[in-house]
Amino acid sequence: MRLNDSIDSQQLARKWKAVDEKIQAVAFWCDETEKNDSSFYVAVKDNISVSGLPMQAGSHILKGYRPVYDASVIGRLRKQGGHVFCKSKMDELGMGDTGLNTGTTPIFNPYDLSRIVGGSSGGSAALVASGCCPLALGTDTGDSIRQPASYTGTVGVKPTYGRISRYGILPYANSMDTVGYFTTCIEDAAYALEIFEGKDSNDMTTLIKPGGSYHRSLDPSLAGKKIGIFHSVMKTINDPVLQKIFDDLIHYLERKGAQLVDVDIDSKWLNLVDPVYKTIANAEACSNHACLDGLRYGSQPIADTVEQAVKQARTTGFSSLVKKRFIYGAYSLYEENQKDLFLKAQKIRRQIVQEYLMMLEDLDVLLALSTPDIAPQIVDLDGSRMQIESLSNSHLKLDNLAGTPSLSLPLGWKQGCPFGLCIRSNRFQEQKMFDIAKAIENYTGLAGLTVEV
């Protein structure tokens, strides 16, 4: 489904219900009176405020909360004729990459219901992949749009930090949180950035940069383009099916006149991407969510003191996984640990980002597979453990540390399931990213890809 497809609202509404019975991607449905054949429908991740609709972000601590205002991105969407038809499910408070820790049922991958959809924006990804809507909003703090995009054969875009307002978004790790979206093709992805981007006086981290006419300016020519291949990431891809499809793409790009170069960053920095990300993300999360007291919404327990009531609400309101992340976050913020953990992570972040930006400086785009394989089977995962992830699983976080734009585009198939290619460019160079993505989409022929569930 694409943005300019004509739709039959009644038929589409029946499809939404039928599909969601299988993939379990919807957190809350919107009032059906908004239906209109001339508009396009959008799923919105349940950490983005939509006036009057519940917002629970996959957590019991927010049960019963209804924002009384729209996030800035929702206002921009409405001005362009977009209608919100549902809030989509997500991993609790954005903390998770599986779509399993949603506070209710797991979200299932529309290509294979026994596999994860990814996360934390898994509900939005699944709804676009299954043809329920042409556009869905998500957020990406570590890889929360691009990883589920890879697992669901959708286009998942994380723009430059500051391109899109975060006003009205429930924060996770504010120095890296980025609003983005899913579509089924690059043309829609380019147009969607035009809808959402822009300076917002309610979010001082939005940046004054001229907006683009990305859709009209799409140029898929490859001749002379300088395209980097992220060597350290690709050398960890061991699967022969994925490797061959990537190699075939590289040969195609060379035949079309692009200049392909192997590029890299010293492994001493790459090995620290995941540790630095997790240290900062856990610390910012435990601070940002200190305000969730469960008194005005949530379980609202009755106790002898306010402190006891808050403690009861937070004990039952957060899952074990989230509590564990808060513990590690608080530990790294303890005065005696800050110098060695949180502060050190912020300093190493600067060093990593400097290396990364130097690598991107000379390139039009940088390529690597978004994920090392197709979506894992649900039964194979143990989501309760915390561990350092391999580079092939963690390299997407580089763009959150640096604030650079990055997208995942469907590239190929294995066992009937899709996997994606990550295309990234330097800050505010989204046009270059979309241009090369369009060329690659022409090669794969996967524009508009959806699956019948």
Next chain:
Amino acid sequence: MDRSLILSLAEDLQFSLTEGEIQNILTDFSWVESIRDQFAQMDTDDVEPMISCSEYSEHALRLDQPQSCLEKEQVLENANKIKEDQILVNQVVRSSCD
């Protein structure tokens, strides 16, 4: 990390942990220690902490002009309970009469 430190952190964070959750945190704590070891090997002398990825770009602070954004009726419409034209917040502290 030991059990007492975990309980102290949980107290600061205003939640309780089950015995299973404590054991799970203890089991995975080697993860945090391995990060500390990795960080210790890096020379960050004279490096400023990076607190935001937008620090290189130009910002414009908005003028501090209060704006009315919600009517009282809208706010009350969204409240679970209303008493005398005001939001009634659920009782969370047991009164001496309870």
